Amino acid sequence: MKYFYLVWKSLWRKKIRTILTMLSVFIAFLLFGLLSGLNQVFAGATDLANAQRLITLDKISIINALPSAYLPRIEAITGVRRVAHADWFGGYYQDPRNQFAQFAVDPERYLDLYPELQIAAEQRQAWADKRDSVIVGRDLVEAYGWSIGDRIPMYSSIWTNKSGGQVWDFEIAGIFENDDPRGNTQLMLIQYDYFDEGRAFGQGGMGWFIIGIDSAGNAAEIANAVDTQFANSPNQTKTSTEAAFAESFIGQYGDIGLIISLILTAVFFTILLVSGNTMAQSVRERIPELAVLKTLGFEDKGVLGIVLAESVFVMLIGGGLGLGVAWLIVNVVGAIPLPGFYLDGSALALGGLYILVAGLLAGIFPAVKAMRLTIIDALSRG
């Protein structure tokens, strides 16, 4: 620490260069932070999946509905705790651009299987009591300025109601949160009974089943039992764990997420390489000065330490600020409206590690060179 003043002074020997290098590093880590957030969008759904939930779909196509008669039959299978179901409402609010997920569900069954959706007990009751009411996620309330008691028209692009229209009127009975900050609350839950009676076609169908099981260890066995049960019926099923379902669904976007990640990673390392090179260059220019230090009696290790400290310091300031700003943008301001866009602790820790490693790598070659210098050689170069 006693050399801090020396490190500090040599850092600002060329002010502009140091500041510019720090700014490049800043950009690199800002990029890294945003990239990690983006990765979370693709990985998040899988991370958040509950190991004790299975999803059952129609085997031919995700868009085919299953008969509601399947529900009690699934529930009778050993190891199944409870079964919920959901239908895709496919609607938007006011403008086709305002798209978010709406599921028609049975309130009790669904909330029982999704304990991470937190809602006040009286709001939950109010929803269950009023057939044409819905509950909505916190993100939606913020986006559209809704509050409890509001009546909102939802336009369904799939479901015509019995009066022949596509617009369904709902009353907001409650607002739920997700207890995981990465969780998606851009969701509206509609009452299935009201929806099923109101729709002009497709009655008695259920989009998919969510199966709550006693133990994650039995998942494969139970999934198999469900699919075997319906193997010879017109609606064959495909049951998988929620994680596998989420992964395969996200996998459908597939290559795009991967490619963006690859490109950004390449860029991140390019910028680091470039700034590292600049830092190394700045040490090379100062070799005569380092020789003077040695002449004054600094030990080899001391010189090594000073040079290393300098490069780590540049990375720390630039990179630290970059990660900090990324964190602000992603988690605090929430500037990017993607579900699951979140910068978690492990990404920040990884960023911190990269900062240290990059600082050491950028400094180590010139530092070793500086350490090995013989005074006479170094001074004669100037």
Place this chain on the structure above:
Amino acid sequence: MSGIQQIIAVTLLNLRSIPQRLGASLVAIVGVAAVVGVFAGVLSMSSGFQKTMLAAGAADTVVILRAGATGELASAVSNEQIQIISTSPGVRKRDGVSEVSGELYVVVDVAKKSTDESANVPLRGVQSGAFGIRANMSIIEGRRFDEGKNELLVGRSAQRQFKGLEVGNTIPFGPTEWSIVGVFEDDGSASESELWADVRVVQATYRRGNSYQVVRAKLESPESIDRLTAALEDDPRIDVDVINERDFYSQQSEAMTNIINYVGYPLTILMSIGAIFGALNTMYSSISARGKEIATLRTIGFRPLSILVSVVIESGVLALIGGLVGGGLAWLFLNGFTVSTLNAASFSQVVFDFAVSGELIMQGLWAAVLIGLVGGLFPAIRAVRIPVSTALREL
């Protein structure tokens, strides 16, 4: 020497001495190359996607959906409505028969070759009129499906991306086996991502009775859409949206293209700022290494403006080299690279190629030149503002 001659002389002097400052110059080049490479790479996805989608539309074809439906999957049209449409004005007739095709659009689960994960592949049930309506479509292997049979004609892109779609294979959808009897191409459009079958068989498999989801109709001319729309609007038996097929595919590609652009453009701006810092650094060290040289030039009568311009040009040239390298790499490695993704608008897979177009490269090069000019300007100003006497005394 005139001003121009001075500028040329100093610029050449600068450029010839670049090899002496290779390390620092590379920093600027690599920085700019990264910007242009990423810009062209990311945006080639959205341009490729859009190109594929738009190629599927023809100016003289209309897509008719139930009023308010946001896509084919969510739409429904009855057989009676198709009869109304085929007798409406504006629809082209061939041999006395209206060119109208009632179609069903559903998705089936087929595994992706690359990941072996299941994907929503679009399955289109068509009437025989569908082939005449799509003028660019041709069968490149095998034959059309026979009516009434569980036979599939598969798009060329679908066959390349998804498993088990070779001619002669059978593929199970639920309890029924489907045979693949042919492969079609359609100018590389999004239609090539689809599987086609006889609409009656698809209706039966999906228990749709005698209903359809979408109607395509060929127009007498692109302008006849107004006559057709007006006629259908006046008819109380039918409530549909009539959309030009090109506009339809453009709407279907909008969300996806926007998402990629929303990532691509801010990313490029952010990286450009980083590259400007890199270029500034390079040029500051360049002029500081040549401080004496520049001072000498000024002493012997070179005007400050000539020196300023020459420094900016040097930086611009470095950036342009970087831009060409980055754009070239993107073109070399990414152009024509085939991927598939889920298009949320149609809830099904679209196979498309990255398109690193000339337009994208040009945009990237403009950004590169801008980075170079900004990155050179401040160091250049500094170079000419240091008093000659100070500069000459340095080191």
